[in-house]
Amino acid sequence: MNQWAFVVAAYGVTAAGTAIMSFVSWRTMRRAETAAEALPGRA
Amino acid sequence: MHRFANPARFLKIARPLTGWLFWPGLLLLIAGAACGLWLTPADYLQGDTVRILYIHVPAAWLGMGGWTGIALAALMQLVWRHPLAGVAGRAIAAPGALFTAICLATGSIWGRPTWGTWWEWDGRMTSMLVLFFLYLGYIALANASARQGQAAGQGGVSTVTAIFGLVGAVNIPIINRSVVWWNSLHQGPSITLRGSSIDGSLLWPLGLTLLGFTLWFAAIVLMRMRAILAQNKVEARMQRLARG
Amino acid sequence: MKAKHQRLILALAALVAITGAGLLAVSALRDEAAYFYAPGDVKTKGVEPGKAIRLGGMVVKGSLKRAPDGVTIRFDVTDGKATVPATFSGIAPDLFKEGSGVVAEGAFDGKGVFVATNLLAKHDERYMPRELEGMNYNETTHEMKTER
The missing domain is CATH 2.40.50.140 (Nucleic acid-binding proteins)
Structure with missing residues (x-):
């Protein structure tokens, strides 16, 4: 099989994992911090 | 370190630091990967598949470095009762597990064209798979203790979870030395204290991806720590309201 | 002795003991875990x-x-x-x-x-x-x- 097929597969797996982890971590942080800021009164 | 025990003080530094780590890290790892894909020569023996090196090695480093971080956080939690240690341990677990999985996946994809197999139970691969299962165990334990509201003052990481994190660190030197102690299909270490057996013309993008992935990983850990701290704040307020 | 120091010594002693036990097990497995015969x-x-x-x-x-x-x-x-x-x-x-x-x-x-x-x-x-x-x-x- 073409060597590049393996290279592309490996980089693809890594890129997908990195992108998903970035997005999920950012979204979780954003939601949690928004909820914390919306708390009434002083902490 | 106890200067950062106060979450407000920690957040004051963590908020701007997150972006300062994330974007340079992402830029460096993309640049390193691009250089590794298009600028470096192919290997004399493996040809172009050698390019998997530039992501496989950082993934292995982050998988093992992540557990080292969990073990250090566990030590700080158990000994110094540092209030952020548990938060840090929990924040490291998911990206650490992801990169252990990426290391296994890219290694498998690399093994097929070079060795002629997707998977073999040799020392290096088996010990790395054990690390992945350790991560899953840690995540399950930490989630359980956080959900039950145990160890609220320890970032949701119960003492048992922290001990698990500390004990699991035994696997790290085993992974590192597995190719030296045992006959293995995986080759020996390329980069040692004596130097590198990777020619300089192939080696340099690895420095970029290693640094880039490390900065990016630190940014992800900060994001997840910030999320846990904010969630804790909301939960603490809810409980205070419920109690009236 | 402060409680903090006691915990530190306890944790380090436990870590050394576990590492020792782990390495002992690994060295005992040395032949069995060898992937191939030379x-x-x-x-x-x-x-x-x-x-x-x-x-x-x-x-x-x-x-x-x-x-x-x-x-x-x-x-x-x-x-x-x-x-x-x-x-x-x-x-x-x-x-x-x-x-x-x-x-x-x-x-x-x-x-x-x-x-x-x-x-x-x-x-x-x-x-x-x-x-x-x-x-x-x-x-x-x-x-x-x-x-x-």
Whole structure:
């Protein structure tokens, strides 16, 4: 099989994992911090 | 370190630091990967598949470095009762597990064209798979203790979870030395204290991806720590309201 | 003594004990966890014919020969201490070549020939561009391991 097929597969797996982890971590942080800021009164 | 025990003080530094780590890290790892894909020569023996090196090695480093971080956080939690240690341990677990999985996946994809197999139970691969299962165990334990509201003052990481994190660190030197102690299909270490057996013309993008992935990983850990701290704040307020 | 110091000593003692136990277990497993037998191991320990094992070593330069049937290959595997003849019928991986590493799955026949049912190529820790192939390897900075 073409060597590049393996290279592309490996980089693809890594890129997908990195992108998903970035997005999920950012979204979780954003939601949690928004909820914390919306708390009434002083902490 | 106890200067950062106060979450407000920690957040004051963590908020701007997150972006300062994330974007340079992402830029460096993309640049390193691009250089590794298009600028470096192919290997004399493996040809172009050698390019998997530039992501496989950082993934292995982050998988093992992540557990080292969990073990250090566990030590700080158990000994110094540092209030952020548990938060840090929990924040490291998911990206650490992801990169252990990426290391296994890219290694498998690399093994097929070079060795002629997707998977073999040799020392290096088996010990790395054990690390992945350790991560899953840690995540399950930490989630359980956080959900039950145990160890609220320890970032949701119960003492048992922290001990698990500390004990699991035994696997790290085993992974590192597995190719030296045992006959293995995986080759020996390329980069040692004596130097590198990777020619300089192939080696340099690895420095970029290693640094880039490390900065990016630190940014992800900060994001997840910030999320846990904010969630804790909301939960603490809810409980205070419920109690009236 | 402060409670903090007690906990520190306790944690470190536990860590040392666990590491020691782990390393002890690993060293006890040393032979069992070996992924393959080297020809030198075969010579010293002896492997009975018909027992399924993996044999790993270097393919001796000049020993690779193709049988008249076109699918069977014969080659010698060495680790510097002993040399074992081997045969294999089938498709070898691309990286399988003379002077390179191999891990063969199979068993010895009655005449001391290793009959492989599967071949895996094992490469060493060196990576370099094609132009550098065959140039003198700098043995002072990073030696080639002789045990493989």
